[in-house]
Amino acid sequence: MMVQLAPTPLNYLSAESLAGYGAVITSFMGALHWGASLHTLGKAPSGIRWIDHNAWIWGVIPALVAWVALHIYIPVGLLILASTLLIQRSIDQDTYQYYFSDEATRSAFMEMRNRLTYIAAACLAWAALVILFVQA
Template sequence: MSAVFNTLSPSRFKVLGYSGLLPFVGAALLICLATDYRDSLSVALVGYGAVILSFVGALHWGFAMTLQELSANGRQERLVWSVIPALIGWVSMLLPVSWGSLVLACGFIGHLWQDRKLGNILPGWYWPMRVRLTIVASVCLLIGALVLSFFD
């Protein structure tokens, strides 16, 4: 396992990871409540989702560079995958907002599936955290898509 995971406390990763949910939750709530600002809030939700999906994709670039346990084929797969979330995020921003939200939710779920491929290579706290982060981000994006579909 990478020395980075061994030298930093898991709580640092968790605090930063869960803090990253605040814009998802805040935007989803405000989309439901602040009808006058729904359009701009929904664009902000999709934009933030695209940025975060790109960020989690980049984690796999880092894994490919640092995880000694990866085979050459596994390293290549991580590198290829690492750029796909950014492309998904970019496409989501070109679509109507409700469709972009759905594409992003699917992108987060697909990324979670990619994380799962790393199995026992990553520390034990990583997978449960990623599951929770993915669920909350995806639910917020789906709420945004549903509200926009039914109330706009």
């Protein structure tokens, strides 16, 4: 909202702040894989593809994308962060089956995750569109 309504330069400071917040959230969502992988380390049977390799890799990729998004033109970075959150949600929906011991808990977590992801992505995208088309 501040990106759209605040006077210059506060609108630009708000956009930078929102990008920083989006980068932190994007990185945090990747870090969940590290935490879950550390928890299951040595407990899961060897040879499970996701637990053996992909969780560690996917735990780093969002942080790297977020870091890049902070160093480019703000509206483009905001759109990249919004897209990354949505891509993460899509991938995580399939991979969280390895982290939760029962379906009810995973389902409840994904319901909360879906709501928060869609709200965060919408806010990031809205700010980017305001900068690109309203303030231009």
